[in-house]
Amino acid sequence: MTIRQQNNELKVENWNLKHPVGSKVIVTKDGGEVVESTTTSPAEMLGGHTPVIWLEGFSGAYLLDRVAIAPNKAQFPANVTVHWPSGPVHACDEHARQLKSLGGFLGGHVACTVAPAGSECANCVNEAKSATSNQERKGHR
């Protein structure tokens, strides 16, 4: 295996570790035009030598080199803002449901509104962070 092939395989591996299917990305097209898209597959090595990925709105695989994670995009988008007595919490549907049932359990009424665009689910972010630090701890053993 050549160095270049090894680098490409690392690129694919790193991408898949960091960016799950469904990640928002920006894609540089052949003409230099930049468009937004969403990944619909993990990255993989096409023919064993070229890192590619499948994207929404594109037919066939696209060169991974032309694809980058969209900047300033929430990785865990919040759909709902749950209004706790202590302040608003942005949450995905699943965490909003948990927060609401917790609020009901505590005897309070918890109001929900639509989350502002670009907001992240704080609980998902925390879970992702603790998952990452667990991985790092294992790696340093």
Ligand SMILES: [Zn+2]
């Ligand atoms: Zn969440």
